Amino acid sequence: xxxxxxxxxxxxxxxxxxxxxxxxxxxxxxxxxxxxxxxxxxxxxxxxxxxxxxxxxxxxxxxxxxxxxxxxxxxxxxxxxxxxxxxxxxxxxxxxxxxxxxxxxxxxxxxxxxxxxxxxxxxxxxxxxxxxxxxxxxxxxxxxxxxxxxxxxxxxxxxxxxxxxxxxxxxxxxxxxxxxxxxxxxxxxxxxxxxxxxxxxxxxxxxxxxxxxxxxxxxxxxxxxxxxxxxxxxxxxxxxxxxxxxxxxxxxxxxxxxxxxxxxxxxxxxxxxxxxxxxxxxxxxxxxxxxxxxxxxxxxxxxxxxxxxxxxxxxxxxxxxxxxxxxxxxxxxxxxxxxxxxxxxxxxxxxxxxxxxxxxxxxxxxxxxxxxxxxxxxxxxxxxxxxxxxxxxxxxxxxxxxxxxxxxxxxxxxxxxxxxxxxxxxxxxxxxxxxxxxxxxxxxxxxxxxxxxxxxxxxxxxxxxxxxxxxxxxxxxxxxxxxxxxxxxxxxxxxxxxxxxxxxxxxxxxxxxxxxxxxxxxxxxxxxxxxxxxxxxxxxxxxxxxxxxxxxxxx
RNA sequence: GCGCCUGUAGCUCAGCUGGAUAGAGCAACGGACUUCUAAUCCGUAGGUCGCAGGUUCGAAUCCUGCCAGGCGCACCA
Numbered sequence: 082x083x084x085x086x087x088x089x090x091x092x093x094x095x096x097x098x099x100x101x102x103x104x105x106x107x108x109x110x111x112x113x114x115x116x117x118x119x120x121x122x123x124x125x126x127x128x129x130x131x132x133x134x135x136x137x138x139x140x141x142x143x144x145x146x147x148x149x150x151x152x153x154x155x156x157x158x159x160x161x162x163x164x165x166x167x168x169x170x171x172x173x174x175x176x177x178x179x180x181x182x183x184x185x186x187x188x189x190x191x192x193x194x195x196x197x198x199x200x201x202x203x204x205x206x207x208x209x210x211x212x213x214x215x216x217x218x219x220x221x222x223x224x225x226x227x228x229x230x231x232x233x234x235x236x237x238x239x240x241x242x243x244x245x246x247x248x249x250x251x252x253x254x255x256x257x258x259x260x261x262x263x264x265x266x267x268x269x270x271x272x273x274x275x276x277x278x279x280x281x282x283x284x285x286x287x288x289x290x291x292x293x294x295x296x297x298x299x300x301x302x303x304x305x306x307x308x309x310x311x312x313x314x315x316x317x318x319x320x321x322x323x324x325x326x327x328x329x330x331x332x333x334x335x336x337x338x339x340x341x342x343x344x345x346x347x348x349x350x351x352x353x354x355x356x357x358x359x360x361x362x363x364x365x366x367x368x369x370x371x372x373x374x375x376x377x378x379x380x381x382x383x384x385x386x387x388x389x390x391x392x393x394x395x396x397x398x399x400x401x402x403x404x405x406x407x408x409x410x411x412x413x414x415x416x417x418x419x420x421x422x423x424x425x426x427x428x429x430x431x432x433x434x435x436x437x438x439x440x441x442x443x444x445x446x447x448x449x450x451x452x453x454x455x456x457x458x459x460x461x462x463x464x465x466x467x468x469x470x471x472x473x474x475x476x477x478x479x480x481x482x483x484x485x486x487x488x489x490x491x492x493x494x495x496x497x498x499x500x501x502x503x504x505x506x507x508x509x510x511x512x513x514x515x516x517x518x519x520x521x522x523x524x525x526x527x528x529x530x531x532x533x534x535x536x537x538x539x540x541x542x543x544x545x546x547x548x549x550x551x552x553x554x555x556x557x558x559x560x561x562x563x564x565x566x567x568x569x570x571x572x573x574x575x576x577x578x579x580x581x582x583x584x585x586x587x588x589x590x591x592x593x594x595x596x597x598x599x600x601x602x603x604x605x606x607x608x609x610x611x612x613x614x615x616x617x618x619x620x621x622x623x624x625x626x627x628x629x630x631x632x633x634x635x636x
Numbered sequence: 637g638c639g640c641c642u643g644u645a646g647c648u649c650a651g652c653u654g655g656a657u658a659g660a661g662c663a664a665c666g667g668a669c670u671u672c673u674a675a676u677c678c679g680u681a682g683g684u685c686g687c688a689g690g691u692u693c694g695a696a697u698c699c700u701g702c703c704a705g706g707c708g709c710a711c712c713a
Contacts, residue, residue, distance in 0.1 A: 118657070127655065133693065140693070164656045165693065210713070252713055277712090368711050379638075379709075386711040393713050421640045422708050447641065448707070455647095489649065492641060494706065496648065501662095505675050508662065512675045524672045573653090581650060584660075595668085595677040614672095636675065 082561060083113045086124045086170055093150040094128065102146040107135050115562075122161065122169030123176075123558070129166035140166025177557040178545040184560055184616035185540050192563040192623050196571060197238030201408055204230045206415035207327070208245040211320040212256045213281055215470040217449045218417055220330065221495060223470070224486035224629065225446050226415040227332045228576035231627045236571035241409070244334045245400065248316055249341040250393065255279065256319075257312025261304075263288035264311070268300050281467075287315045326471045331479050331629050340396050348399040349391060353384060356398070361433055371398070376429035398430040405436050413574070415444045444574055446491040452498040477502040480630045484511035487576045487628050510580075511630065514587045514621065519636040521590075521618040524599050528611050533600065542612035544605040552593040553613060559586050563620050567627070576628060583624045590617050 091108060098106040111128040129144035136143055144162040151160060156176035161169045184191045206226025209219050226242065234240040247253075259278040263285050266272050274280070291314055292299060299307065327333070343349050353369065356362040362371050367387030371394070374381050384395040404412050412431075416423070424443050431441045451458040451468055458468055473482055481502045488510060489495050505512055525537035548554070563582065570578035599610040622632040 112655085114655080116656075117659085121656070125656090130655080130693065167656070212713090247713075250713075255713095366711080370711090383711045388711080390711090392711070417707095418641065419707055424640085445640075493649075494642075498648095507675070509675080510661080513661095516673080516675050520673060520676085527672050577650085581660090584650090588660080591676055592678085594672085595674090598672065600672055636673075 082172075082176070083124065083565075086113050086126065087111075089151055089154070090126050090128050090147060090168065092152070093147045096150040097146045100150070102150070103136055103143065104138070105132075105135055107132070109135055115558075116167075116169065121163060121167070123172045124170040126168040126170075127166075128168060129162075133166070144168050174549060174554055175546065177554055177561065178542070178548070180557050180561045181542040181545055181548075181612055181616045184619055185542055185612065188540075188619060189623065189626075191619060192567045193235050193237070194564060194568050194571070195237040196568055197233060197236050199237065199239050200410045201241075202233055202238045202411040202413065203241045203243055203404055203407075203409040204233070204413045204415065205243045205245055205404075207323075207332075208247070209323065210247045210252050211316045211323060212252050212279060213319065214283060215323055215326050216467050217451050217470065217473060217497065218446075220470040220473060220482065221449050221486045221491070222415050222417060222446050223327060223330060223332045224483045225444065225491050225576060228483075228487055228579075228628050229413065229415070229444065229574055231629065232567065232570050232576060232579065233574075235627055236567055238411075238571070241335045242333070243336045243338055245338050245340065246320065247340050247393070248320075249339075249344060249396065251390070253312050253316055254308065256315050257308040257310075259284045260287050260291065260311040260315045261308045264291060265300055267292065270300070283319075284315075287318060290314075290318065326469070326474070329479065330470060330474050331483065338400070340400070343396050343399045343403065348403060349396050352399040352402055353391075353395060356384075356433065359433075371426075371429070371433075373426045373429040376425070376432050378425040378429055382426050394426060394430075397427060398434075401427060401431055401441070402434045405431075405434065405440070409440075411440055411442065413442045413444060415446060418445045418447045421445050442574070444491065447494045449486075449495045449497050452496055452500075454500040455498065458499070473497075473499070480515070481509065481511045483629050484514075484580070487580050490575060490577050510584060512636070513591075514583045514625065515630070515633055516636060517587045517590045518618055518621050518625070518632040519634060520594065521614050521621075522634040524614055525611065525618075528600055528607070531600065533604070533607055534611055537615075539612075539615065542609070542616070544609040545612060547603075547606045547609035548613055550593075550597065552589070552596060553610075556586075556589050556593060556613060556617060559589055560616055560620050563624070570627075579624050579627050583621065583628075586617065586621060586624070590614075590621075 090111070090113075094103065094108065095106065097103045109131045111126060111131050113124050113126050116122060116125045128147060129140040132143060133140045141162060144166045147168060148160050148162055156173055158171045158173040160171070163169050204226055207215070207219055207223050209215055215223070230240050230242045255278060262272045262274055262278065267285075267288055291311065302310075353362060356371060357369070362369050362384060364370070368383050369385035370381045371384050372381050382394055383392055384398065385391050401412065414427070428438055428441055432438050476499060485497055485502050486495070501508055507513055522537065525534070528534050529537050548557070566578055566582040570576060597610070599614055600607050625632045
């Protein structure tokens with residue numbers, strides 16, 4: 082509809098120019114937008130204002146010349162010039178009816194777009210070290226990454242969701258040591274538990290599991306062997322837990338990528354050699370440094386320490402290089418905001434490997450403040466005790482948790498109130514939206530029982546011209562705008578755009594529902610309203626799907 | 637000190653790729669169920685868009701400088 086209006090304006094501008102009413106046929110960047118107030122029409126063009134300088138003419142005068150040259154259309158009721166020179170279009174109701182049929186026909190693909198044109202995109206998210214269970218922050222990252230993936234895919238991108246497993250290096254060894262020490266402790270030995278070891282209660286559980294599995298005499302082994310066995314056992318176990326927690330959270334990955342595999346295939350080594358050969362890496366004080374400064378970083382970064390061990394950054398260089406080798410045009414990493422200092426150096430690695438900086442994007446997800454009834458939930462990093470993602474999903478449910486995580490822009494910190502997320506009323510946005518879906522199903526079931534419709538699903542609207550109430554037209558307009566919101570969400574990589582959209586659609590529906598009966602004595606009106614309401618149901622479902630939230634038939 | 641994010645109603649936040657009278661939810665107050673699900677709706681009230689400049693027909697939105705809060709600034713991951 083927007084593009085239609087735009088073409089009309091352009092045609093009128095051309096005509097006005099030919100008639101000599103406009104001095105120039107230059108067309109500036111103009112916008113067709115939906116005004117906030119109904120009095121200002123359904124669509125509005127700022128053409129006159131943005132071309133004022135070009136035409137050397139007063140905006141209102143330009144607007145009038147445009148309006149007088151617009152071909153009349155049956156779906157346009159009137160056109161006005163208003164304010165500083167807006168051209169406002171008022172559409173007749175019949176302009177909107179086709180939207181209902183589009184929704185019903187296109188069904189699950191309504192709102193989809195081809196803006197991505199099949200471009201290959203990888204979204205990497207969560208990627209938590211397998212050294213402990215996922216916590217709240219990971220939950221937000223998981224919800225965001227998963228939703229961004231869904232949205233990009235719906236917008237026509239070829240998306241792969243990936244989890245990077247840091248299954249190599251020092252933190253895994255530390256994990257092994259932690260478990261080993263707890264194990265010795267359980268067997269009555271005196272131990273000193275170092276500061277840098279993992280302190281959570283889950284470490285003791287792992288030690289216990291290991292004793293059960295391997296028997297009592299495990300501690301007699303040579304320490305080195307024991308620690309690496311502990312590490313392997315613990316990492317596998319924890320990763321298994323992470324996978325199952327994520328799947329209970331409704332998050333699935335297309336690929337789990339192992340850091341260790343980069344070493345096994347010599348990719349890390351090759352990356353270092355390649356950069357060294359190109360003088361991007363130099364030696365100083367026994368360590369190898371990558372000249373990230375040359376790419377805009379504050380200082381150069383170590384890739385191999387003077388003890389010969391590679392840093393995490395070294396495998397990250399190889400990892401990101403490998404992503405592009407796998408054919409991704411765009412790579413999106415979802416990180417916690419506390420990692421922002423890392424962006425420049427990865428960007429340096431990407432650019433040094435011959436990829437354009439624009440092909441690498443980082444979504445920084447701000448921190449989550451966990452509350453219970455408005456009061457902060459105590460989380461002690463010292464003792465290693467924290468509220469896990471699993472705790473939250475168990476307590477409030479997957480749908481409520483996901484919806485809450487996606488309710489705000491990830492650029493802002495998030496207050497997550499467990500009490501609020503559990504409430505089953507309008508305070509809790511997830512039920513507000515899901516309720517629309519369930520309510521409509523109820524209506525459709527009743528309509529079927531009364532013989533008004535054969536099935537609760539159908540592909541063609543009926544008697545749509547009976548939809549004349551302003552609330553009905555407003556609903557259709559909202560449906561018509563879904564695709565644009567999907568594109569905006571995909572373009573900005575911000576899933577909360579979909580959240581906001583769903584809230585306004587739900588609000589419009591609930592208002593309508595309370596004011597009008599869908600099933601009335603008038604058969605034609607009932608059929609029209611059933612068509613509209615089914616369309617609303619489908620769009621709600623499509624939107625919820627993008628956020629990874631279920632659309633229940635009954636509540 | 638440097639970098640990233642944030643500052644909008646009492647609270648939590650939308651709006652920020654510039655548009656007309658800045659929106660929603662909660663909290664407050666007053667209403668609506670013999671009705672397709674009240675997990676809902678309707679109404680009232682609530683604002684120097686952190687502060688100061690600048691850009692222009694027009695700034696919550698863009699630029700600069702302050703102020704405040706969060707998070708980072710390792711041969712850690």
